[in-house]
């Protein structure tokens with residue numbers, strides 16, 4: 127049984143069908159990429175999984191437990207961490223304190239939680255900014271902070287929403303490397319990404335969304351050869367070698 | 368021996384520092400800006416006083432019961448506000464509405480039996496009755512209350528609870544995504560803040576020994592409660608104390624020395640407040656720290 131399963135999930139906003147009869151599974155230990163043009167419903171999928179929105183139809187299960195009707199904080203406690211596409215730091219708290227908020231999920235003692243937060247900061251390469259306030263960080267560091275905070279809650283499944291968007295090529299490579307390290311530490315990843323090459327090289331499997339529906343699913347090679355995908359989305363941006 | 372006037376001034380400073388600290392838990396740390404803390408304040412004062420007058424309950428016990436009444440009111444008003452997702456100015460105004468409702472309720476109720484205000488029977492000096500001829504006793508009582516609440520804030524600010532409150536204050540969605548039950552933690556802040564504010568109401572009642580509905584539940588006390596915290600530095604342990612010292616001294620100085628015409632002292636007082644809010648939006652404490660940081664930075668480079 128997969129760690130995360132969506133079956134027939136739909137969600138509309140007013141007249142807009144943001145997600146339509148979507149089914150997919152994320153097996154434990156994999157990296158699954160979620161791609162699609164702007165407005166194709168990727169972030170909405172994350173918001174449905176993390177309990178920000180209720181689906182109009184369908185079921186979502188995580189490790190055998192239904193996610194429907196659970197609040198975002200309950201879903202985090204089940205073991206699902208997430209980042210936000212538009213980073214949401216706690217601006218009056220230092221970088222260390224931001225990450226410590228995440229660490230407090232499993233560790234009640236303030237000093238031990240800070241210790242854990244320090245370890246996570248080392249992992250993501252933000253230790254030298256531990257006393258900085260988020261508004262003073264570069265975009266790349268803010269994305270790292272966003273990731274570190276979610277990681278500090280010790281999730282089994284981590285949802286990453288465009289953590290590589292807006293980064294320079296060198297920073298993108300660092301972020302890829304970081305994602306691989308997190309995965310190697312035993313965390314399952316579901317990754318929304320716009321940087322095509324990045325997500326293709328990172329993911330075991332790719333899911334392509336188009337107008338809220340699943341257009342294709344398979345290995346990066348299969349998906350990148352799929353004529354429908356090329357027509358709908360990849361054509362202009364990505365040509366398989 | 369300091370004069371009774373100096374002691375009175377000191378009591379007022381500590382008293383508003385205490386109330387500011389109580390407000391600060393909800394308004395400063397948890398970021399839920401209440402504009403109606405008079406509700407808890409008045410409820411505490413009337414609970415202990417009515418129990419004392421009608422049932423002979425010691426005001427000390429009444430103080431604890433008033434605190435519990437404050438907790439119930441806090442949980443009720445907090446449940447309604449937070450359940451329906453009221454934030455920022457909407458929450459502030461709903462709290463103001465709760466305080467005004469209580470004011471009208473008590474006015475209707477009290478104006479029948481006590482049209483000239485509710486007097487507490489004078490007992491001279493009696494510890495059991497929470498009454499002292501010498502103001503110095505009140506000074507020590509409010510000093511202990513202030514130390515206790517400051518210690519509590521210090522402990523909370525460094526704990527998981529405090530970190531969660533500040534996370535909710537800065538970004539509620541992100542806080543929830545990190546496993547924080549924002550609703551529960553906001554209610555907790557409300558309950559503690561309401562409890563402490565209600566205790567302050569009883570202290571006020573025993574210090575002035577007469578209760579007037581419009582003073583205890585009025586908008587003015589709601590504003591005065593939050594001003595010390597805001598002016599000193601919301602969300603800091605010593606902000607309310609710094610704010611209370613500054614505000615009480617400013618208010619005394621303008622009252623005594625600025626008398627060009629009636630009301631001029633209040634204009635000056637208001638003007639200084641506006642300047643502080645414009646130029647030191649983080650409060651006086653942050654304003655005092657800034658030169659030190661600049662100096663430290665200059666020295667380290």
Ligand SMILES: Nc1ncnc2c1ncn2[C@@H]1O[C@H](COP(=O)(O)OP(=O)(O)O)[C@@H](O)[C@H]1O
Nearest residue numbers: 139142144162163164165166167168169170171
């Ligand atoms: N909270 C919301 N309210 C109204 N419409 C929304 C909301 N969230 C998403 N949508 C709509 O749903 C569609 C999918 O959006 P989104 O999931 O953000 O796409 P993506 O992340 O793939 O760019 C868009 O048409 C968007 O306008």
Ligand SMILES: [Mg+2]
Nearest residue numbers: 168169170211
């Ligand atoms: Mg998106």
